[in-house]
Amino acid sequence: MSVPLPPGLQLEKFEEDDKIMTLNVGPQHPGSGHMRLIIRVDGDYIVSCDPDPGYVHRGEEKMAEYRNYILNIPHLERPVIHDSCNILYPYVLGVEELLGLEVPERAKYVRVIAAELNRLSYTLYWLAIYGIFLGHSTMFMWPVGDRELAIDLLDKLTGARVTHSYFVPGGIRNDFPANFEDVCIRQVNYLKKRLKTYGDIFYDNPILISRTEDTGILSREDAIRLGTTGSVLRASGVDFDVRTKEPYDAYEELDIHTNVLKKGDSYDRSKVPWLDMLESCNIIKQALEKMPKSGSVRVKLKPNPKGGDDEVYKRVESGRGSLGVYIVSRSKPEPYRLKLSVGSFRNLICLPYLLKGEKLGNMPAVYWGLNYWPVEADR
Amino acid sequence: MSSSDTDTKTETKEKETTQTKPVVVETTPAEKGPELPKFEKDLSNKITEKFGSKTEIAFVKPDRVRVNVKKEDIINVASYIRDELNFDHAESVTGVDFPNDKEIEVVYHLGSYTDPKLARQVLSLATRTTREDNPNPGNDSTRLPSLRDIFYSVEFHERECFEMLGVYFEGHPDNRRLLLPEDWADIPPLRKDFAIKGR
Numbered sequence A: 001m002s003v004p005l006p007p008g009l010q011l012e013k014f015e016e017d018d019k020i021m022t023l024n025v026g027p028q029h030p031g032s033g034h035m036r037l038i039i040r041v042d043g044d045y046i047v048s049c050d051p052d053p054g055y056v057h058r059g060e061e062k063m064a065e066y067r068n069y070i071l072n073i074p075h076l077e078r079p080v081i082h083d084s085c086n087i088l089y090p091y092v093l094g095v096e097e098l099l100g101l102e103v104p105e106r107a108k109y110v111r112v113i114a115a116e117l118n119r120l121s122y123t124l125y126w127l128a129i130y131g132i133f134l135g136h137s138t139m140f141m142w143p144v145g146d147r148e149l150a151i152d153l154l155d156k157l158t159g160a161r162v163t164h165s166y167f168v169p170g171g172i173r174n175d176f177p178a179n180f181e182d183v184c185i186r187q188v189n190y191l192k193k194r195l196k197t198y199g200d201i202f203y204d205n206p207i208l209i210s211r212t213e214d215t216g217i218l219s220r221e222d223a224i225r226l227g228t229t230g231s232v233l234r235a236s237g238v239d240f241d242v243r244t245k246e247p248y249d250a251y252e253e254l255d256i257h258t259n260v261l262k263k264g265d266s267y268d269r270s271k272v273p274w275l276d277m278l279e280s281c282n283i284i285k286q287a288l289e290k291m292p293k294s295g296s297v298r299v300k301l302k303p304n305p306k307g308g309d310d311e312v313y314k315r316v317e318s319g320r321g322s323l324g325v326y327i328v329s330r331s332k333p334e335p336y337r338l339k340l341s342v343g344s345f346r347n348l349i350c351l352p353y354l355l356k357g358e359k360l361g362n363m364p365a366v367y368w369g370l371n372y373w374p375v376e377a378d379r
Numbered sequence B: 001m002s003s004s005d006t007d008t009k010t011e012t013k014e015k016e017t018t019q020t021k022p023v024v025v026e027t028t029p030a031e032k033g034p035e036l037p038k039f040e041k042d043l044s045n046k047i048t049e050k051f052g053s054k055t056e057i058a059f060v061k062p063d064r065v066r067v068n069v070k071k072e073d074i075i076n077v078a079s080y081i082r083d084e085l086n087f088d089h090a091e092s093v094t095g096v097d098f099p100n101d102k103e104i105e106v107v108y109h110l111g112s113y114t115d116p117k118l119a120r121q122v123l124s125l126a127t128r129t130t131r132e133d134n135p136n137p138g139n140d141s142t143r144l145p146s147l148r149d150i151f152y153s154v155e156f157h158e159r160e161c162f163e164m165l166g167v168y169f170e171g172h173p174d175n176r177r178l179l180l181p182e183d184w185a186d187i188p189p190l191r192k193d194f195a196i197k198g199r
Helices: A060-064 A072-076 A078-099 A105-133 A138-158 A180-203 A206-212 A220-225 A231-235 A249-253 A266-290 A343-347 A350-355 A360-369 A374-378 B002-020 B038-054 B074-083 B152-165
Strands: A012-014 A020-025 A036-042 A045-052 A309-318 A321-330 A337-341 B055-061 B064-069 B089-098 B103-111 B122-130 B143-145 B168-170
Touching: A036 A350, A036 A360, A045 A350, A045 A360, A060 A072, A060 A337, A072 A078, A078 A105, A078 A309, A078 A321, A078 A337, A078 A374, A105 A138, A105 A180, A105 A249, A105 A266, A105 A360, A138 A180, A180 A266, A206 A266, A206 A360, A220 A231, A220 A350, A231 A266, A231 A321, A249 A266, A266 A360, A309 B122, A321 A343, A321 B089, A321 B103, A337 B089, A343 A374, A343 B152, A350 A360, B038 B055, B038 B064, B038 B074, B064 B074, B074 B122, B074 B143, B089 B152, B103 B152, B122 B143, B152 B168
Parallel strands: B064 B122, B143 B168
Antiparallel strands: A012 A020, A020 A036, A036 A045, A309 A321, A321 A337, B055 B064, B089 B103, B103 B122
């Protein structure tokens, strides 16, 4: 071969025996999101895969060290703007523990409703992308259209369509607008009816089943060993959901069913989020029934609050799995160190493992089945 | 007998404080003393019984236990935590820079999927290594043994910690950059002396 190129510039390369070819998937390829996969193929089969994230790294953790606990709210939700309530949730819970705040009962329920609506809007977005990359364009149109229902509700509730900044330490920013309960229950009932039709058109579709069944099988033992989380873990037969195992806020009082599937292939991984969405509709309806009908939604904070010499690790169940925030406080208004442990980053480790020996054409089914969001993984 | 006495005392204390104080309640460290959660206390006792003075229990809170160890002992303690206490995966690996102590701390948050009793628990295992003022990641004394052979799930977390704080993990098969660009030539960005412009 001629003069070797520097490692970052190689687009495709044959190795010595002209059998193994190295391919770059991404970072601009629409099928990979903002990340690069360096894939070595032998004919049609993948020999190895080396994920290379970091194209949308924004240094959220470093930025958080320069801003106080309130100013951190808007920028910490940026990694996943369409799941912004859930990414703020552990941060807000952690700050409340550091400052010793007691959240009013009504605010706990409103938070649960906002978080579940956000899970719906995130998962529908993910399902739309999953559908279009498997060549099912109806499954792109329908979720994007139905997602408007959840977004409209969140818009009414928080005033913004995607970046809500709704949760604050000590409660939520504002109470329900007038007549919200009725609109919410009506739209959620309709959404649930729509979601059930997805089963007929998508999950029972023989073409989808033939493409995703038995591809990228992750066994129960490997799912635990690799420390996966969220839908990837539950599709492999592990019954773990932070909402039921370590309930926070009002989830303690609600009856939540955890959806667990056994096989651990790409089909199961795509089905668990859909079942979770149906469960989210039930949770919202339960929360609306059980919540106190009046009361304050926020406790007053001192200006520029300081935490003690303490540390806290809080986790919640986001759309992509367990989302943990570790805050180290050193008696200052700013956190000394803030770490986001996100589900996407934790699930990334199984990508090289799952793609090995798989056909190149199955790459999108495996990659998008992981419920991976590159911006969140890079932070 | 004595324990039940202390329990009732603390309960009455709590009631009084919640009634008298305004809405903004601040926790004082003195309240923590007598009422340690039992399950978590058992967990930390098991570790101290096995390793004695090699480990230091930093705190025992509801669902959270933190264990500090020296870097020479971390492999043994981590193996014990995995094999005997049934923690099976790492949730996160965090590096924290302490320039005043000239040390960098690495905290492993460990959880369990297999043992239903441990589902609520997150055990923090922390260790410290020396910090150099002029870092040369990979070639200086900022080193720790890797836990990748014990908890396979730390692989990418340790890679991130290496590039962000310059902690080289000995025994890690793949100590490459992960998030930062290949041509990054500055000091590791999550160290405290790396300043953001204009701040």
